[in-house]
């Protein structure tokens with residue numbers, strides 16, 4: 001009983017200290033020194049899983065994600081195949097050691113939801129109609145996390161799909177934007193996501209057409225705040241997209257197209 005009271009007191013104290021926190025100071029700097037429209041550092045490496053058709057590894061601040069793509073391949077069980085298009089099966093998982101409290105390895109509601117919305121995003125990007133009766137399997141594992149993992153996962157997976165040579169209308173790139181302490185900020189970390197007035201909006205788009213393929217929202221924003229958040233998100237996504245392209249170029253810059261005997265170009 002006494003411990004429960006102590007815990008309640010501690011949590012009240014913590015939320016009070018969060019209320020008093022200055023999420024953006026007078027110099028325009030956030031708790032970790034970033035400006036309001038700055039993402040955490042991003043590093044992408046292509047081709048990290050030798051047996052996969054395409055793969056990528058990404059570090060986004062503390063977030064670490066690995067993605068592997070298999071397919072298009074036979075869709076099993078067969079009754080799940082679609083004679084008009086490929087089935088995109090996206091699996092998002094967090095490793096048990098990727099969060100402060102051990103994560104239950106069994107997929108929970110959150111993993112299933114993220115996998116579903118991410119599959120739908122890829123169905124917009126991939127020319128699925130070119131591969132009837134097949135499946136494209138995208139597996140993403142989060143190895144370390146500090147908020148923003150669904151977008152980090154989607155960004156990595158898009159690079160892995162491109163690495164697999166699967167034709168896409170466009171790349172998928174994203175960022176989470178939102179609000180903490182009354183400020184509209186880009187790429188919230190866990191501390192900012194836990195602010196008393198926090199709003200978290202993961203957004204992913206096809207960067208060339210700017211079509212939104214994933215948008216979720218926790219909390220409420222005014223219309224004016226949403227317009228500001230959207231503008232900041234789109235600007236940040238352009239930078240994420242550039243890094244995706246650079247990572248792919250890094251792998252393929254030394255590959256030269258050599259003509260084969262049948263006249264077609266071969267790698």
Ligand code: UDP
Pocket residue numbers: 099100101103110145146147148149150151190193200202
């Ligand atoms: N998180 C956690 N345990 C869980 C799920 C999430 O500790 O079971 C942490 C993890 O660091 C994650 C953050 O909470 O990045 C925010 O989770 P959210 O559901 O908002 O998704 P995300 O921002 O990662 O896309």
